[in-house]
């Protein structure tokens with residue numbers, strides 16, 4: 001690589017977004033001067049998004065962490081002094097060794113988030129070998145889509161039934177709990193193409209989002225009731241005798257049992273559960289019965305509920321009943337992540353045996369820090385995560401992080417609320433400064449990210465930090481010292497045909513490569529990857545897990561709880577912000593000014609009942625906590641539902657809390673997933689809007 005001439009470097013967006021954009025960094029005299037989407041990438045096609053267009057600026061932001069730090073003030077105060085790397089790693093190694101000697105390795109919790117999605121630097125593999133060698137507790141990534149993954153897997157054996165690019169062939173598209181114009185904008189091109197060909201677009205979402213506002217029809221469902229709606233729609237299909245009897249007989253198991261379940265959900269019953277009018281259910285059910293191909297793009301939003309796994313499990317049955325599974329452009333998409341069948345064991349374990357230590361659920365951080373025994377968590381190493389802002393039950397998390405006897409290391413790019421609780425802070429590189437290999441969860445391309453520029457200050461990539469930490473700990477296992485290229489190769493060295501012909505050299509040369517799957521992708525040509533080889537309405541695996549053997553409807557824990565409803569009558573839904581990616585960019589002045597202050601939208605009826613007018617400062621609370629926001633009044637939500645957006649840094653907003661102060665540390669029905677949108681609150685006015 002020359003450093004003086006102008007040249008471009010292949011890369012990929014590392015953030016938690018289905019699109020995993022391919023990008024090109026233009027480098028001049030060793031500086032990154034421009035960042036563009038890769039034009040010939042079939043999914044990205046030359047564009048990034050409003051957030052990442054300013055990424056280079058973000059890498060040079062004045063608040064970027066550049067040096068290792070040691071805490072000098074109280075936990076949470078954010079007072080630090082600069083130290084050297086050797087000192088920092090020496091201290092971490094000696095504290096980890098003490099903890100392991102006194103309490104066992106499981107008292108160490110490596111806690112990673114979705115701040116970076118790579119195999120080398122991010123949640124798909126970073127540090128896993130080191131934690132295994134140390135005998136640390138294992139970290140279960142429950143904060144995002146796990147309930148839906150578990151649910152879709154029970155039905156289909158995998159989490160997608162089609163390639164998102166094939167949405168363009170659909171004649172009816174249902175975006176179910178998915179707001180792509182904000183959270184996955186590149187898929188909109190394929191939806192638009194289908195619409196040009198006459199497809200109808202229906203959005204099912206409690207909020208009239210940007211995407212819902214652009215649709216032919218918006219169905220404003222009560223949060224957490226989607227599985228009931230799915231059963232109601234199938235009730236209409238079955239009532240018309242429109243089920244694909246041949247497909248059901250040949251490729252599914254348990255249809256009779258499931259059919260009886262469907263018959264339990266006539267539109268009238270479903271309307272009462274979901275608040276969707278009977279006529280709307282019947283009309284969509286009829287369209288579903290008669291429109292081939294129909295594509296359903298489901299997303300994470302609807303599974304952030306106590307019944308979230310069941311929601312995806314039930315919705316995933318629809319294309320089998322209608323026969324859409326047979327058609328190109330028909331089927332259901334949840335995530336494409338599972339199609340990236342690299343060698344996970346190779347990357348995560350190297351030559352070590354699989355870990356057998358206890359597994360800690362990340363969305364129980366507060367409770368695990370405060371109540372766990374045998375052994376208690378005594379050392380926490382947080383990377384690519386901002387739990388003081390992103391995790392449920394914020395006050396509990398803070399109390400846990402404030403424990404004086406807890407040794408906390410945070411590896412970060414920016415001084416987040418979580419950093420404020422660290423004993424030692426380590427500065428990490430950003431995506432233009434390190435190498436990585438990326439999967440996607442919204443398309444079928446593997447990507448390589450080549451470092452484009454030297455890191456600023458003393459920032460290091462995680463891979464290098466973990467090699468140095470292994471040395472400081474005196475660990476000898478050779479695989480802990482593998483280079484970045486070796487690590488990438490260990491994932492690519494998979495015998496699975498989907499990776500045939502994909503080498504590190506080819507990826508470096510091209511930047512991205514499609515998985516070696518047939519084009520078009522026909523997922524279930526050889527049967528379903530379930531235990532029976534069929535699409536499973538009846539699931540023995542579910543029964544063995546203590547779950548209902550047949551898909552159904554599991555009510556949300558809070559939204560339909562009548563007792564709770566008396567005290568906290570409003571259901572708070574808190575999805576993606578258009579200008580932040582989770583908590584990333586919420587410290588960037590440009591994005592802060594575009595996003596504005598935290599807002600909560602109330603229906604005019606709910607606002608009137610509380611004497612709240614547009615622009616008032618309001619307090620949103622329940623037994624778990626409270627936060628402040630500016631009131632926005634509008635009919636984008638129904639009475640009884642209020643909406644905000646995630647991502648604000650608590651320390652930068654009123655009451656030093658964001659909406660996760662009110663969310664419960666509760667598990668969903670499957671996989672221990674988080675329940676961010678299953679949350680009852682009350683709202684009161686704090687101050688009148690300033691008169692201008």
Ligand SMILES: Nc1nc2c(c(=O)[nH]1)N[C@H]1C(S)=C(S)[C@@H](COP(=O)(O)OP(=O)(O)OC[C@H]3O[C@@H](n4cnc5c(=O)[nH]c(N)nc54)[C@H](O)[C@@H]3O)O[C@H]1N2
Nearest residue numbers: 113114115116144384385386390411412428574582583676
């Ligand atoms: N109320 C509510 N809360 C939610 C959600 C919701 O819908 N509603 N959604 C949830 C979901 S889906 C998710 S995925 C989580 C995400 O929650 P988190 O896992 O906390 O993810 P982020 O906020 O994206 O990123 C965390 C941190 O990673 C850092 N980071 C980025 N790249 C790197 C890197 O290369 N190295 C290091 N060391 N750090 C890096 C960023 O600076 C950022 O501070 O939030 C959840 N929280």
Ligand SMILES: Nc1nc2c(c(=O)[nH]1)N[C@H]1C(S)=C(S)[C@@H](COP(=O)(O)OP(=O)(O)OC[C@H]3O[C@@H](n4cnc5c(=O)[nH]c(N)nc54)[C@H](O)[C@@H]3O)O[C@H]1N2
Nearest residue numbers: 177179183204223224299300301302575576580581582677
């Ligand atoms: N701009 C931006 N893009 C993002 C993110 C971001 O923070 N900002 N976050 C990223 C992350 S972490 C993820 S996991 C992905 C995917 O994240 P998404 O799947 O987009 O997740 P959410 O934003 O939580 O929810 C999507 C939609 O589901 C709706 N919803 C909530 N509850 C229900 C329900 O019970 N039923 C139905 N039908 N709908 C419901 C919400 O109102 C929202 O409009 O997006 C990623 N993209």
Ligand code: SF4
Nearest residue numbers: 013017020021049052
């Ligand atoms: S956040 Fe999503 S849309 Fe934006 S650049 Fe990254 S992958 Fe692309």
Ligand SMILES: [Mo]
Nearest residue numbers: 016114144145
């Ligand atoms: Mo996520």
